[in-house]
Amino acid sequence: MTLRRCLVLATVLAGPDGPSTAVLGQNLVAEGETLFRARCAACHSLEPGQSRIGPALAGLAGRTAGIVEGARYSSALRDSGLVWNAETLEAFLANPREAVPGTPNR
Structure with a gap:
């Protein structure tokens, strides 16, 4: 399952009282930066x-x-x-x- 699909599923399961989209967005950016540095930045x-x-x-x-x-x-x-x-x-x-x-x- 892709990260994007996991985030969509987590958001749906969390419901209206779950984490805000701003927090999810910040987490996604941080995780994307970590993945980029580990897997992409060398090339x-x-x-x-x-x-x-x-x-x-x-x-x-x-x-x-x-x-x-x-x-x-x-x-x-x-x-x-x-x-x-x-x-x-x-x-x-x-x-x-x-x-x-x-x-x-x-």
Whole structure:
């Protein structure tokens, strides 16, 4: 189950007296930052134009996969035509090989 699905389920189960959405939002941001540092930051920057092994993630939403100059991509990802949005990113992070067949699992 994805983090987003867990949070939605927790919010629904908590009911009207459960934690506020502001608290859930703060917790989600903190957890996302921790996950990014642990799993993504070695290869990706959040600063525009500062690609590392992988592309900078600034401005990712709506961008076609595999087009950032200077970043390394598998031919499968470069040729996929995939456009990043919440759904495609979640699917790719959950299972890169299923989302884009031929992609190495990183």
